[in-house]
Every structure is written in C-alpha cells, then in structure tokens.
Amino acid sequence: MLDTGLKILLVASEVAPFAKTGGLADVAGSLPKALLLQGNDVRVVLPRYRSISGFNTIGDFPVQVGPRKETCIVRTSQIEAKSPEGVRFVPVYFLDNYHYFDRERYYMFPDEAERFAFFDLACLKMCEALNFIPDVVHCNDWQTGFIPLLIKERARNNPVWEGVASCFTIHNLRYQGNFPRDVLYLLGLGQEYFHPEAVEFYGQVSFMKAGIMYADVINTVSVTYSREIQTPEYGEGLDGVLRKRAKDLYGIINGINYHEFDPKTDPRIFKNFGPDDLEVRKENKYALQREVGLPISDKPLIGVVSRLVDQKGLDILLEAMPSILSLDVEFILLGTGDKFYEEAFSALKKRYPDRVAVFIGFNGVLAQRIYAGSDIFVMPSRFEPCGLGHLIAMRYGSIPIVRKTGGLRDTVMDYDRDSGTGNGFVFEEYSAEALTEAVRRAVSVYRDAGYWQRLVRDTMGLDFSWNKSAALYTELYLEALGRKRRVERPA
Ligand code: GLC
Numbered sequence: 001m002l003d004t005g006l007k008i009l010l011v012a013s014e015v016a017p018f019a020k021t022g023g024l025a026d027v028a029g030s031l032p033k034a035l036l037l038q039g040n041d042v043r044v045v046l047p048r049y050r051s052i053s054g055f056n057t058i059g060d061f062p063v064q065v066g067p068r069k070e071t072c073i074v075r076t077s078q079i080e081a082k083s084p085e086g087v088r089f090v091p092v093y094f095l096d097n098y099h100y101f102d103r104e105r106y107y108m109f110p111d112e113a114e115r116f117a118f119f120d121l122a123c124l125k126m127c128e129a130l131n132f133i134p135d136v137v138h139c140n141d142w143q144t145g146f147i148p149l150l151i152k153e154r155a156r157n158n159p160v161w162e163g164v165a166s167c168f169t170i171h172n173l174r175y176q177g178n179f180p181r182d183v184l185y186l187l188g189l190g191q192e193y194f195h196p197e198a199v200e201f202y203g204q205v206s207f208m209k210a211g212i213m214y215a216d217v218i219n220t221v222s223v224t225y226s227r228e229i230q231t232p233e234y235g236e237g238l239d240g241v242l243r244k245r246a247k248d249l250y251g252i253i254n255g256i257n258y259h260e261f262d263p264k265t266d267p268r269i270f271k272n273f274g275p276d277d278l279e280v281r282k283e284n285k286y287a288l289q290r291e292v293g294l295p296i297s298d299k300p301l302i303g304v305v306s307r308l309v310d311q312k313g314l315d316i317l318l319e320a321m322p323s324i325l326s327l328d329v330e331f332i333l334l335g336t337g338d339k340f341y342e343e344a345f346s347a348l349k350k351r352y353p354d355r356v357a358v359f360i361g362f363n364g365v366l367a368q369r370i371y372a373g374s375d376i377f378v379m380p381s382r383f384e385p386c387g388l389g390h391l392i393a394m395r396y397g398s399i400p401i402v403r404k405t406g407g408l409r410d411t412v413m414d415y416d417r418d419s420g421t422g423n424g425f426v427f428e429e430y431s432a433e434a435l436t437e438a439v440r441r442a443v444s445v446y447r448d449a450g451y452w453q454r455l456v457r458d459t460m461g462l463d464f465s466w467n468k469s470a471a472l473y474t475e476l477y478l479e480a481l482g483r484k485r486r487v488e489r490p491a
Helices: 023-037 112-130 147-155 207-214 223-228 239-244 278-292 314-325 339-351 364-373 389-395 406-411 432-446 449-460 466-485
Strands: 007-011 041-047 056-065 068-083 086-096 136-140 165-170 204-206 217-220 249-251 301-308 330-337 356-360 376-379 399-403 425-427
Touching: 007 023, 007 112, 023 041, 023 068, 023 086, 023 136, 023 466, 041 112, 056 112, 068 112, 086 112, 112 147, 136 147, 136 466, 147 165, 147 207, 165 207, 165 466, 204 207, 207 239, 217 223, 217 466, 223 249, 223 406, 278 301, 278 330, 278 364, 278 449, 301 314, 301 339, 301 364, 301 389, 314 330, 314 339, 314 432, 330 339, 330 364, 339 356, 364 389, 376 389, 376 432, 389 399, 389 406, 389 449, 399 406, 399 432, 399 449, 425 432, 432 449
Parallel strands: 007 041, 007 136, 041 086, 136 165, 165 217, 217 249, 301 330, 301 376, 330 356, 376 399, 399 425
Antiparallel strands: 056 068, 068 086
C-alpha cells in the first residue's frame, strides 16, 4: 500500500450517488473511496443540484462572475468507504447557488458557460474558505476545465496556490464545452487567452482545451483511448493540441467498486451467486425473463445497458438485429437517450414481442438484474474512452461482445476455444456484419456448455477493481506534483 498521504480535491459535475447521468459519476463516486483507503486525504466537490438533499451547511462566500456578484453556499455530506478494516468517510462538498443550480436538470441551459465558470471559480474560493489547500486538484471533463488555469492565475496573488498541482481527466472528448469568447470575462481572465496557443478553439473558448493546455498532467480513462485521441479520427478537433502535450498525457483504466458490484451480496438481484455456483446464476436468468416478459428458456440471452447515444454503436446494432435474432437468441435492452434510438428499439420490441424486451429509462435495479441474468453483454461502441457496463457485466458472469476500441480493447481479449484464453468476443470493423459475426461466434461457444461455463467462471474471477488503478492515480498525482515542485518521486 502506498501511504503517501496526499491532499486531493476531486472535482466533477456529477458524482454518484448524489447526481448521475453517466459513467463519470460512477468514477467520481468510487475512485475517491479507493484513494482514501490508500491513505490519502481525499475530498470531492460538485454542484448542489435541486435533486440533492440531505446535507449540512457550513458557510458561504461571494464569487464575482463577470458583472454579477453571486453567493456560493457550501453544503457537505460524505461518501461511505467500506473496507475489511471498517468504514471510513470521504467528505463531499456541494457548491450551492440558487440562480445557477436550483433547476430541474443538470445540464443543457443557455447560460451553461456561466454556470460552470461560477463552479470553477467557486472551487478555488472554497478551498481558501475551508483552509483546505490540496496538493493536487483532480479535474474531470470540460465542466472543470478552467480550474488548472485559474490555479496558476491565483498563485500570482496568493502564494498558497503556488505548489498546487492539477490533473485533468478526459472521460469523453466529444463533450467540449465550447462557448463565445465573453466567458473569459466571466472567469476574470484577460483577452490574451483568446489565442490558439491558449484556450481559443475555432473562434470560441473551449473549457476542454483549457484543461488540456494548463493542467500539469492529463489522462484519459484507458491507454488505448489516450492514443486514439491523438489521431484525427478520434481527436474531435483537439488531436493536434493533445499531440503537443503527448509527454504529459497518460491512460489509466477505470475500476469498478467491488463492494457495490458483487454478485455474492448484491441485494438488487434475485439470488446471490459466485463463480462456483453458476446453477444459481441460471435462476437469475429465469427470474429476469419472467420479470421482463420474455419466454423462460435456456436460449442465449443478450443484454444491453447503455446511454442511447451515437457513441455506443446503436446504429450497427439496430442494423444487425434481424440477423442476430435469426441465431435463436433473446434480447433485452435498458437505456435512455436520443429519441431516435428510443423509438427504434421500441419498434423492434413491437416487431419481435416474444424475443425482444426494451425498457426506456434509468433503472438501477433492472440494470443489475440484466448483468446477473444475461449470458452475453453487447457493447459495439464507435468509440469508448473506458466503458463500465462491460466491466460490471464480467463481474456478474455476462460475457462481453465489444468493438476493439478504447477501454473495451484494453479489457476484453478475444476468446480462443483451443487455448481457453480470452474473456469475451472482440470485433474490429465498425459494421453490422462484423458485430453479427462476433455474436455468431459467442453463440456457438455458448452451445458448448462445458467451454462456456469455464469461460464464465474464469471471467468472473478477473480483477477490474480500483486496486491497481487507484495506485496508478496516486502515482500520477506524484508525477504532477513532481513537475510542479520538482520533488523526488519515491521508487
Ligand atoms: C464516459 C465515457 C465512458 C467512461 C466514463 C467514465 O461516460 O463515455 O467510456 O467509462 O466516462 O470514465
């Protein structure tokens, strides 16, 4: 165990269980627990949205956002971190402002730039107000993108910030936070930053680019994605900027919380099981089939739990569905997102009512039951920074079929029947045909019960917990500090 005792402030626009729309929230809610258990003083900060309740209030301070003088109220709660040694707690701070955050959803407002300019400014002021000056501020995605630059600016007038390092994690390069240039004024930054070598991006100001340009270290959530985004194909227009910072750009695969996601104890599934009681796992499958109205059978059950957006490869999945269904399988999908995909999958269910089940929406319980009851978990993503669904699926014994990209590529190795190696089925070309072919291979192994059971057992035994990755983050923080303070890294 690394016992470095770093002071870390992790900043994100969503943190599970308080606010969640995607994988970012899972990471922001679970990485801090692992960092705490490794001996760090880690705290987490996010906006206080209307839906968040159950907190104490610790104080307030003014924040100047361009012409507006706003008040930031600091609320607090905690995240419980269970370990064999007992329970410990990660402090959580909610930055509250009625004008910016007391609204019916988290994102997509006309004053988005101003809301997160306020948030970034308020994070620094909060540290000063609480007298908690971190060693490292760990920023996540565009909403936190200006914090690294604000730290440097602030250090000019307030020496406590001089030694504070920043780490910027890109969970998804597609969402960039690009806005008209007056956001610089809101942030109290000079127009000299409106420059291609600074934060200007195609005539706008980019929060994402700001994070990339000014953080001491940058990382993405898998090694492969950290390479992919340096190419025009995956770079979303920022590949040139990323190539310039290549020596400061790392890849660390996400983990999942092995206490929360444990088929042996998960209260949400029908019956608990481990790798050695796969017969019990089957009861979960039958119970799921019953619950969602599919015929109870031993046919391969293919599951999807996903945000229904372009990134996730749903166009090739839709195109492949008739061929996949011709392989005599059942299919269940849970997700929410673009209207187009919601309607297309609902139509599919109408067309194949006895083979296909579709649930549009968020449903944490059903999601777990799909991980525990499906045989195969499909994730045909066009691009995938890390992907979490397939990691949970593997832990619960559902074998992933993935496209060879990003974090999927780094965590799923193609199964080989002869050697018994591999933990899923991988295809490379982004096409319905390649996907169908991978499903065909999976289904043929499935029909060979001996091989399939061994594959399921071995896959459930793999380690995708935070253990390794949290240690890599601690190293990355030390790296950031080293660059900042030129301290020696411990061997
Ligand atoms: C984003 C990415 C996903 C990743 C998650 C957490 O949602 O699309 O691949 O797993 O962030 O890092």
